Amino acid sequence: MKQIGHNVFVHQYSPTAGVVVSFGKDGSEAIDGAVYSESGGNPKVSSSEYIKRGENDAKLLEMHRLATESPNKWALLSTKASFIGGWGFRLFDRQIHNMKEQLIPFYSTNFDEFHDRLDLDDFHQAASYQLAFGNELNVKMTLDSTNKVASLEVVDNNDIRSEKPLKGKTKTERFWLSNKFGFQKTVKKEDCLILPAYDASDPTKYPVCIIHQIKRIPMQRFNGMAEWWGSKEWGEVTNDVPKYYKAAFRNGFFVTHHISIPDDYFDKEGLDDVAKEKLKIDTLNEIADVLSGIDDANKILVTFSKYSADGKGILKEIKVTPITNPIKDEAFIRMFEAANLVQASSHAMPGKLAGVQLGSQMGSSGKEIVAEADYLQDYLTYFDRTMICKPVQIAKRIEGLEPLKVLGIKRMESYTPDVTPKDNTSNPNPK
Structure with a gap:
């Protein structure tokens, strides 16, 4: 007992x-x-406070809003998530050949059953996105009555907070879970689900626990912080460019004609004020019908004045003057592209792979693109892939599944004709 x-x-x-x-x-x-x-x-003895994420505990909501208003931010995040997750979890046999370590793919029906039972495909995608968005991964691990892993559930980072450590302690021992964080100033403890942190010294100590991981950026002891958050203002620049053009179309930036009408043009003998106003409206409508084709296609500027537009003479009749479209340079487009490249670099991605380097700069060399893709997944996602594998590795060890095999991420491979080596596994025409 x-x-x-x-x-x-x-x-x-x-x-x-x-x-x-x-x-x-x-x-x-x-x-x-x-x-x-x-x-x-x-x-x-537990704390009655949790550690908030930014001002008003709304940092993640702020960054989510910035991404949602952007024409390409989610595309950048999806690309980064794809490189983090690769082609999913695999088992490998670690071998040494010619003094070099090699990971040889290993097939196991037991691992397949384990993979399907825990729905690791869904876990793999959800974890990749959480890491790409916030450099943080929280996983709720549940054990059954036999201490087998019943589920691995990725918790959305906005739904979890670290409990404030008691005096003299620096490590988080419990986590608060609620879908109200960020949407209200403070969430009461009684309205949250409180779960303990995973104990590496006793993996099956708790039937339900949180496996909490963050990138160990200096001074970020409790919450993750993504590099791309530093490009917030560049993201706002990108978002403002289409807003400018939209406002230009709606508010008359593209004015096509200037119509000057003498201010006494409608002063006809025998007409009272009501009749004059009706004549004015009818005349303007007729002019609009002549000059406009598609609904709201163009804007027309109408002025009533005693003098001509240049101020050099008296205006005696209606004058229609075409106005040249002032937008002829590519300044805003260049600024838009520059902002996109800065944002791509904040995600640690080359512009080509992010899909934001356009025109002649994109290049046509498949070899160059493949080289950049290999560099990104082999050198710039190491920590992310270590983090995404950790909860699955913990579950694998708890169940004693294939203890001599290594859990890892299958890297993505590309084939470029006449470039990919014959002995490469991605080459469909090996030696």
């Missing part, structure tokens, strides 16, 4: 069945094992 709480015990009489025994307490009440210590079943 094992004590799991204050005056609460559990007796397991078969591998999949057990009974809960309580003394002086309604046994039907839920017992949260994470709230109690291992010494005598006394309640743990």
